Amino acid sequence: MKKMSIGCFLFVLSIFLLSGVNAQEQNDSTKVSSVSASSKEEKNRNVMLNAESANSPRDVNIGLPFQGDIVILENDVPVVYYFYPTFPTSAWRVDNSLSRIGLLSFEEGALLYGKVGFAVSSYDRDFSRKFKGFASSSINSMGSSSFDVTLTGPLKNGWGYMxxxxxxxxRANGANYQYSSWSSRTSMAKLSIQKKYKKGSVKLLYKYVDDNKPAVSSYNPLLYMGDGETKALDNFSLGKDSYLPGSGIIPTVDRYQNTVMADLNSDEFSRTESHNIYLVGDHEFDNGWKLNYSGIYQKMNSPLSIVFPLSLSILNVAEQNANGRHFYKLGTTNEYTGKYVQSMYSQMSPQSDCEMYTVRAEMTKKIKNHDLRFGTTVQMFHRAYDVLTGSWRMTVEANPTIVTTTAGSDDPMYNPYAYGSYADDKWEKQALYASDDFKVGSRLDLSIGARLEHQDFTTYSDPYKNFEGLEDKELLKYKAKNKWNKVAYGKFVYKLTNHFGLLGDVCYNVDNKTTWDYPYRDENGASIDENGYTAGFHITSTGLVVGHPRATKPKDYEISVLKSSGGVYLNIGKKLNLVSKLTYIEKNNILGSATLDDPTSMMGVRADFGPEFYNIQTMGWSTDIMSEPFKNFSIHYLLTLQKPEYKDYSVSGFGQTYDYSDNIIPSLSQVLMEIDPSYTFGKGKYKAWVSLRYFGKQYANETNAFTYNPWWENFGGFDYYVSRNLTFKLQVVNFLDQAGVKGKIEGAAQIQKEDIGDYIGKPIVASAIRPRTIELKVNYKF
Known part of the structure; x- marks a missing residue:
């Protein structure tokens, strides 16, 4: 850990005051006043305090790796149906138009939408009885800036607007993208009109979002020194420099082998535009039943550009030169004389055509000691999109340059069998759900709920790769009709005394999926592998090659998730609020990657031996404490000990079997801590706070050969409440100024522990920790 001198601090402070910040909101709703089985939201979570991004919610670790399960809700409906190619943050941001933000419990997210994990919930403001304005502006030391303003007020006869x-x-982490001044630029506008009447209200809201995001890449080259230690390269600053080509031009091919040089700075590959119409309302009937309803229609053209290492291997230029291979900057005869070259893979979706609607309606009523709830959701999502892919090499440095092995060549592809693809998918879902929160006597609180969802899925896919003239060939069609997704949960709290008791829960979730394993085919309809070969032996100019095509068909399958926990709570008002429990989670029948490299091939031959299914199992113990030991001071502490493991997971190919069963899942720590103290003084005008999150040792690949040492995510801030209408918030992300990496290492699935010595002191690629960032935000009400 580096120490920061006063002079250095003043210098950085002056820079940030002259440049720019997007300050993250500190979520102050961390107090737990009581323990209840009917709780619909998670407390003690700084939802928007994200160490990886200034504009996304944090990923709350529950012992399962992220697989697109987490959802963001606005006005009780998801802001997007699915994260590919429609990123949630391309249709949703935190600004003054939102009246509140929360985090739904695991069970509530499953009940409402069948999701696995914690769902972020947010709500747009209702109109106010008199004109009001809410404005915010922020800058940070990396050059980012934001501004937003919200106006609300009445019209006539119960009507109002927002x-x-x-x-x-x-500017993200200050990366100097040579092809763009920004890592992303987002504009969002909302306009709503609302009618309030005696029995309820109805609101019509339009939201427009224009989000320019050039590419998705969090990879950084570095040296792996062994035993969890890493070291930065001399020519690359971890977490700050860009590991995307400085030109912003990414080599790809479409599904018929036409070369497309994708420009990250063009609208086609970076600009998402969405139109969203919401209808939100509530109505109370004379018999005591209350109806809440919400619906969204969304039209979105959304590109998605992803660039990542093709394999673990980073080539040493001197060694390659000694073997007679030289590298030249694309389109020139200038030989590259740097130290390393990296093999890369691009997966680019130009602006896609996506359409979605979701409707949710819910009836609630309290009958004696029962809080009853009956609801329904109807969803449709249609996406039609191309995927362009490419295999190419670039220099290992900040803002890399694309290279080839032929002097003067304009062809960047080193693997001629890169594939584009096309898909046209449609999901249709209709669900019913119900829950009951009730008491049994004076000591037992119970909550039960269930969801039953009907699902139809249809997809069209083009398997004919690399063959021009087949554009009119009939697409493969697959239907998965009349599938049923199911959710059930139960929760209880038993009060042994007025302050102490037992609690527990169980949640079971079944979701239908479809494999994406259409075989590639040649012009005759025969299956070919990722290298373009049919099954069997092939004599080529470089030697004998064996084809390994996938011969599987698309099929549907079920993923099941079981979560159960039990423990104790102690609640002594503000002085101490404690929950301690054991949790067990298992997720079964997960579709995994089975793409392997041939260890005997000098040509870089790889083949896909999927589909491969595996399970995950996590046993954990967590203790969550909230306390106000003395006036104006509060502290939150969370400790989690867990063991997230692969189960029944092995991959076979090229005569070898790789067994990952009982290994720790990469990028998930077994020890987690969260410490959040805050102190308010000066008669409530000032608040100082710190948020610390400890991540224990992590494994970086499936065999657990690579490891990362523990680190802290750390935030600190100072809030100054000048008046009821004016607030200044100063925040520092990573004030400990840590530098390092985390996350899964691409292409390392086949590296065994006994071979790790071959990689010590050698370059690898991983995700970096966000560098220190100072942020200032001003909130003003008028």
Missing amino acids: ASFYQFND
Whole structure:
């Protein structure tokens, strides 16, 4: 850990005051006043305090790796149906138009939408009885800035309005993208009109979002020194420099082998535009039943550009030169004389055509000691998109340059069998759900709920790769009709005394999926592998090659998730609020990657031996404490000990079997801590706070050969409440100024522990920790 001198601090402070910040909101709703089986939201979570991004919710670790399960809700409906290619943050941002943000419990997210994990919930403002304005502006030391303003007020006869505008210019971690001044730029506007009447209200809201995000890449080259230690390269600053080509031009091919040089700075590959219409309302009937309803229709053209290492291997230029291979900057005869070259893979979706609607309606009523709830959701999501892919090499440095092995060549592809693809998918879902929160006597609180969802899925896919003239060939069609997704949960709290008791829960979730394993085919309809070969032996100019095509068909399958926990709570008002429990989670029948490299091939031959299914199992113990030991001071502490493991997971190919069963899942720590103290003083005008999150040792690949040492995510801030209408918030992300990496290492699935010595002192690629960032935000009400 580096120490920061006063002079250094003043210098950085002056820079940040002259440049820019997107300050993250500190979620202050961390107090737990009581323990209840009917709790619908998670407390003690700084939802928006994200160490990886200034504009996304944090990923709350529950012992399962992220697989697109987490959802963000706005006005009780998801902001997007699915994260590919429609990223949630391309249709949703935190600004003054939102009246509140929360985090739904695991069970509530499953009941409402069948999701696994914690769902972020947010709600747009209702109109106010008199004109009001809410404005915010922020800057940070990396050059990011934001501004937003929201206006609300009445019209006549129970009518009112809300209008807002939001602008965010993001420099991310200060990376110098040579092809763009920004890592993303987002504009969002909302306009709503609302009618309140005696029995309820109805609101119509339009939201427009224009989000420019050039590419998705969090990879950084570095040296792996063994035993969890890493070291930065001399020519690359971890977490700050860009590991995307400085030109912003990414080599790809479409599904018929036409070369497309994708420009990350063009609208086609970076700009998402969405139109969203919400209808939200509530109505109370004379018999005591209350109806809440919400619906969204969304039209979105959304590109998605992903660039990642093709394999673990980073080539040493000197060694390659000694073997007669030289590298030249694309389109020139200038030989590259640097130290390393990296093999890369691009997966680019140009602006896609996506359409979605979701409707949710819910009836509630309290009957004696029962809080009853009956609801329904109807969802449709249609996406039609191309995927362009490419295999190419680039220099290992900040803002790399694309290279080839032929002097003067304009062809960047080193693997001629890169594939594009096309898909046209449609999901249709209709669900019913119900829950009951009730008491049994004076000591037992119970909550039960269930969801039953009907699902139809249809997809069209083009398997004909690399063959021009087949554009009119009939697409493969697959239907998975009349599938049923199921959720059930139960929760209890038993009060042994007025302050102490037992609690527990169980949740079971079944979701239908479809494998994406259409075989590639040649012009005759025969299956070919990722290298373009049919099954069997092939004599080529470089030697004998064996084809390994996938011969499987698309099929549907079920993923099941079981979560159960039990423990104790102690609640002594503000002085101490404690929950301690054991939790067990298992997720079964997960579709995994089975792409392997041939260890005997000098040509870089790889083949896909999927589909491969595996399970995950996590046993953990967590203790969550909230306390106000003395006036104006509060502290939150969370300790989690867990063991997230692969189960029944092995991959076979090229005569070898790789067994990952009982290994720890990469990028998930077994020890987690969260410490959040805060102190308010000066008659409530000032608040100082710190948020610390400890991540224990992590494994970086499936065999657990690579490891990372523990680290802290750390935040600190100072809030100054000048008046009821004016607030200044100063925040420092990573004030300990840690530098390092985390996350899964691409292409390392086949590296065994006994071979790790071959990689010590050698370059690898992983995700970096966000560098220190100072942020200032001003909130003003008028």
